[in-house]
Amino acid sequence: MMIKAAVLVLLMLPVLSGLRAGESPPLAPLTLPPEAETTMGALHALDRLGFGPRPYEVEQVRQMGVSRWIARQLNPASIPEPEALSLQLAALPTLTESNVELYRRQMMLNRDKSDSGQEAKKDFDRTVLQEAATARIDRALLSDRQLQEVLVGFWFNHFNVFRGKGLDHVWVGSFESESIRPYVFGRFRTLLEATARHPAMLFYLDNWQNSAPGSHSRQGKELGLNENYARELMELHTLGVDGGYSQQDVTELARILTGWGLRDRAERGPSRLNHGSMVQEADYSLAFDPSRHDFGEKHFLGHVIKGEGWREFELALDILAAHPATAHHLSFQLAQYFVADQPDPRLVDKMAESFLKSGGNLTVVMRTMIESPLFWSPQVIGHKFKTPFEYAVSALRASNVTPARMQPVLGLLGQLGQPIYGIETPDGYKQVESAWLNPDAMARRLSFATMLGGGRLADQTVTVSDAALRSVLPYTLSPQTERALGENDAKLRPIILLGSPDFMHR
Amino acid sequence: MNPAPMQRRAFLASSLALASGLALPIGRAGWFARAAEPDGKRLIVIFLRGAVDGLNVVVPYGDDVYYNARSSIAVQPPGREHGAINLDGHFGLHPALAALLPRWQGGQLAFVHASGSPDPTRSHFDAQLYMENGTPGRGALPDGWMNRLLGALPGPRSAGRAIAFGPQVPRILAGSQPVANLSSGNDIGKPLAIDRPGVSQAFASLYDGNDAMSKAFQDSVQSRQQMQADAESMAAGGGAEQMAADNGAPLPNGFPSDAAKLARMMRQDPSIRLAFFALGGWDTHIRQGNGEGQLANRLRPLGDGLAALAGGLGPAFDDSLIVVMSEFGRTVHENGNGGTDHGHGNVLWLLGGKVAGGRVYGKWPGLRPDQLYQERDLAVTTDFRLILGPTVTRHLSLPDQTIATLFPGIPAGSVSSSLLRA
Numbered sequence: 001m002m003i004k005a006a007v008l009v010l011l012m013l014p015v016l017s018g019l020r021a022g023e024s025p026p027l028a029p030l031t032l033p034p035e036a037e038t039t040m041g042a043l044h045a046l047d048r049l050g051f052g053p054r055p056y057e058v059e060q061v062r063q064m065g066v067s068r069w070i071a072r073q074l075n076p077a078s079i080p081e082p083e084a085l086s087l088q089l090a091a092l093p094t095l096t097e098s099n100v101e102l103y104r105r106q107m108m109l110n111r112d113k114s115d116s117g118q119e120a121k122k123d124f125d126r127t128v129l130q131e132a133a134t135a136r137i138d139r140a141l142l143s144d145r146q147l148q149e150v151l152v153g154f155w156f157n158h159f160n161v162f163r164g165k166g167l168d169h170v171w172v173g174s175f176e177s178e179s180i181r182p183y184v185f186g187r188f189r190t191l192l193e194a195t196a197r198h199p200a201m202l203f204y205l206d207n208w209q210n211s212a213p214g215s216h217s218r219q220g221k222e223l224g225l226n227e228n229y230a231r232e233l234m235e236l237h238t239l240g241v242d243g244g245y246s247q248q249d250v251t252e253l254a255r256i257l258t259g260w261g262l263r264d265r266a267e268r269g270p271s272r273l274n275h276g277s278m279v280q281e282a283d284y285s286l287a288f289d290p291s292r293h294d295f296g297e298k299h300f301l302g303h304v305i306k307g308e309g310w311r312e313f314e315l316a317l318d319i320l321a322a323h324p325a326t327a328h329h330l331s332f333q334l335a336q337y338f339v340a341d342q343p344d345p346r347l348v349d350k351m352a353e354s355f356l357k358s359g360g361n362l363t364v365v366m367r368t369m370i371e372s373p374l375f376w377s378p379q380v381i382g383h384k385f386k387t388p389f390e391y392a393v394s395a396l397r398a399s400n401v402t403p404a405r406m407q408p409v410l411g412l413l414g415q416l417g418q419p420i421y422g423i424e425t426p427d428g429y430k431q432v433e434s435a436w437l438n439p440d441a442m443a444r445r446l447s448f449a450t451m452l453g454g455g456r457l458a459d460q461t462v463t464v465s466d467a468a469l470r471s472v473l474p475y476t477l478s479p480q481t482e483r484a485l486g487e488n489d490a491k492l493r494p495i496i497l498l499g500s501p502d503f504m505h506r
Numbered sequence: 507m508n509p510a511p512m513q514r515r516a517f518l519a520s521s522l523a524l525a526s527g528l529a530l531p532i533g534r535a536g537w538f539a540r541a542a543e544p545d546g547k548r549l550i551v552i553f554l555r556g557a558v559d560g561l562n563v564v565v566p567y568g569d570d571v572y573y574n575a576r577s578s579i580a581v582q583p584p585g586r587e588h589g590a591i592n593l594d595g596h597f598g599l600h601p602a603l604a605a606l607l608p609r610w611q612g613g614q615l616a617f618v619h620a621s622g623s624p625d626p627t628r629s630h631f632d633a634q635l636y637m638e639n640g641t642p643g644r645g646a647l648p649d650g651w652m653n654r655l656l657g658a659l660p661g662p663r664s665a666g667r668a669i670a671f672g673p674q675v676p677r678i679l680a681g682s683q684p685v686a687n688l689s690s691g692n693d694i695g696k697p698l699a700i701d702r703p704g705v706s707q708a709f710a711s712l713y714d715g716n717d718a719m720s721k722a723f724q725d726s727v728q729s730r731q732q733m734q735a736d737a738e739s740m741a742a743g744g745g746a747e748q749m750a751a752d753n754g755a756p757l758p759n760g761f762p763s764d765a766a767k768l769a770r771m772m773r774q775d776p777s778i779r780l781a782f783f784a785l786g787g788w789d790t791h792i793r794q795g796n797g798e799g800q801l802a803n804r805l806r807p808l809g810d811g812l813a814a815l816a817g818g819l820g821p822a823f824d825d826s827l828i829v830v831m832s833e834f835g836r837t838v839h840e841n842g843n844g845g846t847d848h849g850h851g852n853v854l855w856l857l858g859g860k861v862a863g864g865r866v867y868g869k870w871p872g873l874r875p876d877q878l879y880q881e882r883d884l885a886v887t888t889d890f891r892l893i894l895g896p897t898v899t900r901h902l903s904l905p906d907q908t909i910a911t912l913f914p915g916i917p918a919g920s921v922s923s924s925l926l927r928a
Contacts, residue, residue: 206843206845209792209842210843223843225842225847226792226841226845227791228791231628241629241631241632414673417672417673417674417689424556424787425556425630425631425786425789433718436674438674439675439729440686441689442722442723443700443726443730448699451699454699480712480714484708488704492704492708495705496708496709500712501712
């Protein structure tokens with residue numbers, strides 16, 4: 001087994017080269033339409049490629065040059081992180097633990113079956129989850145790599161895993177830091193494999209149980225196929241539901257994926273089986289178990305795949321990642337999130353073309369989108385209704401408030417239906433207005449605006465000024481906002497601005 | 507033809523005038539406005555998202571193929587340990603749903619087996635969309651059939667007539683008619699920060715338009731006033747009676763307690779005509795268990811909650827129709843992990859005072875390979891639209907033409923017998 005693993009790693013080396021995390025081609029200057037280099041353009045960039053401006057930041061970006069600001073955002077390694085963020089993250093020690101370490105600690109704690117032992121385990125579970133969710137907000141709030149953090153949210157949602165499914169409550173955070181964040185500017189193929197290999201995904205969509213029909217577990221139990229991951233891998237992660245696959249393709253892909261699972265407990269020492277990792281973090285608790293693999297020939301999406309074991313998985317991911325349906329599906333998802341609920345099909349086509357031409361380079365696709373005049377059109381600017389997460393984070397950024405306790409923010413996200421790591425189904429949260437604009441949401445968003453704008457959110461020490469808020473909004477506000485501002489005194493003005501239709505859109 | 511926005515504006519103005527100076531804008535005006543509406547029939551839809559395994563809910567224990575196909579997850583026949591509860595000599599009810607047995611025996615609970623959507627998709631998300639917008643195979647319709655149903659009901663437009671439990675308004679209730687949603691059952695009727703004097707007026711002025719955000723805001727004001735008034739009058743009058751209905755037993759969290767709350771609200775306030783719940787956790791790809799286990803643990807609170815809902819409605823149960831549905835069924839054969847994968851036909855549940863219950867309806871297609879849909883799933887012999895269209899419209903005393911409004915393109919045909927008693 002050991003020898004075989006080593007051979008496999010060697011075999012993978014050619015694929016590894018040139019696919020390193022965060023890899024992106026040297027950045028040529030962006031070519032933006034003239035309307036981008038204006039105050040409105042700067043605001044639009046901060047609103048769409050970040051979680052909204054901080055006070056007076058619009059002017060800073062305009063002076064720096066919108067195109068320059070975006071070029072830096074596309075190359076986040078060039079942007080130093082602020083000390084305030086490092087300090088916040090340093091207070092969250094479980095963030096730096098790998099999925100393997102987290103799993104081991106959880107198992108050790110779980111050995112103690114006494115009440116106090118089980119209490120300690122529950123404490124640990126809570127802490128890991130709480131720290132991961134807090135870090136998500138801290139980064140969105142404080143990181144200067146704003147586009148990176150927006151993309152982490154987007155791709156996590158695209159490859160959603162759920163905190164409420166078994167062990168995933170200790171793994172959702174490591175899934176984000178090990179399988180998403182390092183790859184959002186790289187090739188889609190790499191990102192896809194990083195998610196496919198992570199125990200959070202293997203567990204969430206049950207592939208760790210997916211076995212060749214007629215194979216047996218170590219305990220002698222008869223095993224068989226499980227289609228769950230195979231279906232969602234095509235429907236949600238790659239081709240899209242109209243991507244032209246059949247039930248037979250689902251079954252064949254499930255057969256290809258048999259045997260990819262988690263190492264048995266006994267095997268979970270230091271990494272022993274780690275076939276051809278294309279990802280940075282080598283140790284994934286992941287194992288390919290040939291005894292549960294279906295070695296028959298497969299007919300998948302018009303390709304014949306010979307029963308070769310672990311390599312079939314690589315081939316299947318190659319086929320899926322390079323498929324035109326995938327290019328289109330991902331481009332649509334990105335354009336819907338970044339541009340419009342019903343994105344212009346011309347823009348989607350252009351992005352898909354760029355995806356295929358660049359071999360699925362996500363930075364190139366983003367660039368194509370940003371350089372399109374359709375991204376800067378007046379029908380687009382200020383017309384996306386913010387999701388609950390975007391609303392809460394942008395309000396805190398605009399107010400220059402870092403809450404001393406995250407609980408009120410996490411609670412709001414729960415009430416608004418977008419708890420962090422909290423969506424049970426693999427399609428993730430919807431990114432369109434119809435999902436988020438409803439009566440209860442209005443009452444709760446406006447209550448949050450009232451607390452924050454009134455200086456009463458979670459031991460808040462910062463007073464929110466309406467002048468600072470004006471600096472993050474368009475110069476011309478909607479008539480009803482202007483009217484409400486005129487009718488009310490200074491104390492209510494920050495509340496009105498944070499609760500205004502102008503601020504609820506980006 | 508449609509005076510609704512005007513009425514709502516007038517209503518808002520009057521309740522805000524009342525509210526000025528109060529911390530809580532309690533709308534007495536809302537209470538009187540609602541009293542004018544005739545005591546109506548109610549419809550409650552419970553959607554089991556994730557595709558519940560209908561073959562283990564209403565178990566064809568009389569069919570040997572069932573036991574051959576499910577060596578570890580079949581629910582044993584009646585009389586065995588954790589066996590099904592006999593319904594009609596062929597079908598049995600999952601034992602975790604025992605709380606519903608009295609309703610079956612009372613002829614108020616019926617099932618339609620081998621029913622579902624004719625569309626072949628095995629995607630949860632597409633299948634749910636089709637069942638919610640009411641047009642299988644077509645996702646384009648932007649509104650849901652319950653919203654169109656709301657539009658077909660007589661009586662004034664009001665956000666409090668339909669309630670979705672949950673932080674979002676689901677597709678089934680989305681559309682031009684106003685609906686209310688409640689993100690948490692725990693703080694119904696409690697004040698929020700926007701109820702502060704000054705703030706509520708400022709936002710009422712900011713959102714007094716006809717745009718989507720203004721409408722959502724106005725609907726929230728209206729429905730929250732209604733809930734607050736209901737909470738008040740329950741505290742004032744209905745409290746003791748309610749304690750009796752609950753039999754003093756504290757209800758567990760989750761669906762049973764939400765269902766009991768809904769029952770109380772609907773009993774208290776006849777202007778609430780439609781309600782919707784979505785419950786998740788039915789996508790049992792691994793170790794779903796048989797008479798006990800994972801699925802049983804999900805079914806138990808569902809059965810207990812439905813029993814609490816039926817009981818809590820009290821006399822209003824007679825006027826209520828409760829539908830339990832799911833996007834598709836699951837494979838007849840268990841998969842390699844003691845679970846089931848995405849399938850086709852399923853079972854639809856009907857509960858209510860006027861349901862012609864105590865029967866399992868539908869044409870049973872059988873479970874032999876040649877009888878299955880695509881050789882793997884229970885076939886659909888009854889289109890869900892042919893169940894819901896006639897039943898819902900008849901229950902709500904709406905003309906037959908409404909059926910085509912709810913389900914455009916509904917095929918010809920009907921369920922062999924009426925599912926409601928005369």
